[in-house]
Structures are given as structure tokens and as C-alpha cells.
Amino acid sequence: MSMFCFQCQETMKNTGCTVNGICGKKEDVANLQDLLIYSLKGIAVFRSAVSLEIRNQYADECGELDKFIAESFFSTITNANFDRNFFIKTINKAIELREMLKKKVAEFGMEVKFADHDAATFTVTNENIDAKAATVGVLTTENEDVRSLRELLIYGLKGMAAYIDHADRLGKTNKEIVMFMEKALISTLDDSLSVDEMVGLVLECGKFGVDAMALLDGANTSTYGHPEITEVNIGVRNNPAILISGHDLKDMEELLEQTKGTGVDVYTHGEMLPANYYPAFKKYDHFVGNYGNAWWLQDKEFASFNGAVILTTNCLVPPKKSYIDRVFTTNSVGFDGVQHIEEAKKGEQKDFSKVIALAKTLPSPTEIETGSIVGGFAHEQVFALADKVVDAVKSGAIKKFVVMAGCDGRQKGRSYYTEFAEALPQDSVILTAGCAKFRYNKLNLGDIGGIPRVLDAGQCNDSYSLVLIALKLQEVFGLDSVNDLPIVYNIAWYEQKAVIVLLALLHLGVKNIHLGPTLPAFLSPNVIDVLVKNFNIGGIGTVEDDIKNLIG
Numbered sequence: 001m002s003m004f005c006f007q008c009q010e011t012m013k014n015t016g017c018t019v020n021g022i023c024g025k026k027e028d029v030a031n032l033q034d035l036l037i038y039s040l041k042g043i044a045v046f047r048s049a050v051s052l053e054i055r056n057q058y059a060d061e062c063g064e065l066d067k068f069i070a071e072s073f074f075s076t077i078t079n080a081n082f083d084r085n086f087f088i089k090t091i092n093k094a095i096e097l098r099e100m101l102k103k104k105v106a107e108f109g110m111e112v113k114f115a116d117h118d119a120a121t122f123t124v125t126n127e128n129i130d131a132k133a134a135t136v137g138v139l140t141t142e143n144e145d146v147r148s149l150r151e152l153l154i155y156g157l158k159g160m161a162a163y164i165d166h167a168d169r170l171g172k173t174n175k176e177i178v179m180f181m182e183k184a185l186i187s188t189l190d191d192s193l194s195v196d197e198m199v200g201l202v203l204e205c206g207k208f209g210v211d212a213m214a215l216l217d218g219a220n221t222s223t224y225g226h227p228e229i230t231e232v233n234i235g236v237r238n239n240p241a242i243l244i245s246g247h248d249l250k251d252m253e254e255l256l257e258q259t260k261g262t263g264v265d266v267y268t269h270g271e272m273l274p275a276n277y278y279p280a281f282k283k284y285d286h287f288v289g290n291y292g293n294a295w296w297l298q299d300k301e302f303a304s305f306n307g308a309v310i311l312t313t314n315c316l317v318p319p320k321k322s323y324i325d326r327v328f329t330t331n332s333v334g335f336d337g338v339q340h341i342e343e344a345k346k347g348e349q350k351d352f353s354k355v356i357a358l359a360k361t362l363p364s365p366t367e368i369e370t371g372s373i374v375g376g377f378a379h380e381q382v383f384a385l386a387d388k389v390v391d392a393v394k395s396g397a398i399k400k401f402v403v404m405a406g407c408d409g410r411q412k413g414r415s416y417y418t419e420f421a422e423a424l425p426q427d428s429v430i431l432t433a434g435c436a437k438f439r440y441n442k443l444n445l446g447d448i449g450g451i452p453r454v455l456d457a458g459q460c461n462d463s464y465s466l467v468l469i470a471l472k473l474q475e476v477f478g479l480d481s482v483n484d485l486p487i488v489y490n491i492a493w494y495e496q497k498a499v500i501v502l503l504a505l506l507h508l509g510v511k512n513i514h515l516g517p518t519l520p521a522f523l524s525p526n527v528i529d530v531l532v533k534n535f536n537i538g539g540i541g542t543v544e545d546d547i548k549n550l551i552g
């Protein structure tokens, strides 16, 4: 076995990728990603000695290190970064930062636990880095339950890191979240922890997941306004164009600014669709709408788009030769042979001029769809409709809300979600967020007294909106528990952002969540038992059975 990765839903045979990733990740990159996480554990050992007070005092330096931790985690998320050189560079940087922290801690005579651990002492050369990387993967934890809880925690941190990285780029940070990340990283070196303590950390991760999503929600809405109900065009115009994908709204803003008046149109793809819902982006008349569907269709859709494409975050599918020259990555995304747009200098905008110049030379997009879709049902917009929604529940016009948030993926069995949405009774409303929506957001499911039957809150991180909506309904109906609401959860997962969303829901005490299309391979049978016993988590079955069991 040359690698072992089981962090995403499409892992080989639902056990683990052991040769190459189904996602296209090669064994050397998979192992280097493990080594990067391992080197973050070394950083955490020394960083944990730095108090909040000191962090506040040295805000700039500390902010840079927080950013490094978040970006490093983010680069190891499924379908984000496939670039070997990026990982070698980042691991070396991590070791350098660890040694700097080690010196400071020694200077101040601070005590740290695990200072002698290999994660806190190892070094590498270009010659031995692959050999070292092959020795630090998830299988080094032998007990399968301990491994399961440690990896569940690490994957939650990866998702959390993605969200705080976006917020950071909009100037919003929360040092306590990073302090928790460090504590959690160190816990994975600690063989003395009991199962209960590890479960406690996983749930605490959910608490900080809620904080991270709240931070990002605040960053997005205070910068770009609250999403509002929007009809999004899914057709094309006859101009050269740029397709922007991923989750980073700051890139969206800067791209729209820089393409203004250039004759180049801008379209969103995949998880960038919700950018269409923000007031701040509506003023650009060259922002045409959304092109295509979820990430896994990008090999076909990037090809037919014809123009330049920017990946601001996951999910990147290894680009085909036919269009690789038109693809650009930025932030934590990377792929060997794909042009990368570097981070901007402080106070400046990122420079998209290369992308714009290329786009001008390319043909306009080939039409693959026409018409429009409706979205923008984030918390403030739904609160504005609260009276209507409450009346519909009271009158019985709405009998169930079905949360179908999460990820989409290429596995054939995911047609379940389309069929499930179609089979839902007419008096049910789907609450969605994340790219899972592409399985049913173009079906004509109609409305209930003017309330569409698919309410899209936005990106996966906007699952936070769904939580606020549920809490609001609980308050309006005067219920003791969020579990007393007529809401069922049928969530689709693929990568690690869905893991932090799940942990956030568990932290809020949400029970009876159904997770599919398969339960995570990294959950051992005993850990699944704990989740079933405490939260009644379940998988999915057939559409017919699930409609019967969930909806009644």
C-alpha cells in the first residue's frame, strides 16, 4: 500500500484509497498532505503556549500564522490542491514556523506538552520528504476507534479552516477558533485520552464550527449585503467570458470590478451560484448568471464554456488537456501545470489581468441550458417571509421542511436525491445549501402559496442560515427543542466541509439526521454506535422507504 486516504465520500469501495485517489490525487500528494497536517500538529504543540492576551498584543504576526494554519488545512480538503511542489514548499515553511515558535517558547521559559514528539521535532530534505510522508498517515493510529475519532476531528477542522479562511480574507477573524484548532491538533498526539474525551472534542469542534460559520456569515453579509430572492439566468450571451467557481466571494468581487467595461462577461459555476443572490454583485451588468451545475460536471461544462475559468476553492477535477490552458487556480487551490493567481499585496486587489486578457481571445460560451432558477433564501430573507411561512404551517399547507443541504458528487447512486425530491409530497418544502442542490434545483417542484418548494440558502457554509431558520421557527412556535419542529434532515455529504456542518448540527442538538449516499468510511462501527445512540444518526435506504419513514 502506497497511500491511505478515506476522507471523502467517494473513497475506494467505501474503505479507503490505497493506490491513487478516485479524485485524481496521486500517492505522493496524498502522503504529503498527511505530512502537512502532521507538521501543523508540531506547530500546535508550541503555539498552544501563546495566550489570547499575547495573540491580541501581536495581532499582525499572530494573524499571519492563523492564516497559514487555515490555508494549510484548506489545501488538504478533497479536490482543492493536487500540486506536489506546493506541499513541499508549505511543509518546509511549517517546519520553519515551528522552529521559530520553539525558540520563542524556550526564550520565555514556557512549558509545553509533547515538545519531544516527532511531529514537533522532525525535519526533512528534498531527498527524504516522500519517505517521511509515507510514515505519518492515518493508519499510524492502530486502534480503529481512536483513528476514527481523531480523523473525524481532523476533517471537521479542515472544513472549519475553509470557512475561517474566507472570513479572514474579508477581514473577520476569531482567534479562539484557531486556539481550539491547535488544542484539537495536539489531542491527536495524545494516547492518554479516553474515548469520552475524544467524543467531547468532536462535539466541541461542532461548537466552533457554528462560530466559524457565523463568522463567515457576518463577513459575507456585512460586506456584500444579505442575500435576497433572485431569479438567476442560466442561459448565455454572445460575449467572451470568465467562469468563476468555488466559494470565495472576495475573488468574485475583485473579478467583477476588474472585468467592468472590458467586454468580458462573468458567470458563476457550482458553489459560486449563490454570489448571484448578493445585492453588492447585482450592480454589474456584465455578471450574466450561472453556467452549468455541480463541480463533478466541470469536465464537460468547462469544455463547452469556451472561456477562461477560475477555481477559487474546491472542487477542482483534474483538468482535461482540451481546456487546461484556460484554467486558473487561486488561494489554496493548485494543480501542476495550471496557472496560479497569487495572493494580493496588503491593501491591493488580486491581479486577474492574465485571466481577462486570455478570456478576450476566446469564443463565447456554448449554450447548454436556458431559463432561470430561483434562490437567495438565506436567514434574513426567510425571516422577512416569516409570517407567510408560519401561516402556511399553521394552516397545514406546509407539513414538513426537509433539509437536503450538503454536497453533490459523481456517484451514480446520488440520483437518489433527485428522486427523493420528486417523490416528496406537495406539502413539503426543501431547505437546501451547498452544491447538493443541483440534484433538484432545476426540477419544477412548484410553490406553496408563493413559497417555492426548494428554498436555497446558498453555499454549504450557508447551512448556518438553515440553523438560524430552524431556531427562529422553534421560537415562533414556542417549542422546547429544535427536534420538535416538523423538520427532517436528509443530508448529502462528499468532502470535509460537510463534516463540519454535520458536527455543527450535532452540537446544536439536532437529532435523527440521515446522511448519505454512504456513511463515512472513517467512522468505525463503534463510533457509528455512539452517534446512533446519542443522536440517532442514520444512513439512507430506498426513496420509497425513506419517504415513508421520514415524511410519514
Ligand code: SF4
Pocket: 005, 006, 007, 008, 009, 010, 011, 012, 016, 017, 020, 021, 022, 023, 024, 025, 030, 078, 079
Ligand atoms: Fe480518495 Fe477522497 Fe482521499 Fe481523494 S480525497 S484520495 S477520493 S478518499
Ligand code: SF3
Pocket: 079, 247, 270, 271, 295, 314, 315, 406, 407, 408, 434, 435, 436, 459, 460, 461, 494, 495, 497, 498
Ligand atoms: Fe460542493 Fe465540492 Fe461539498 Fe461547498 S463544491 S459543497 S462538494
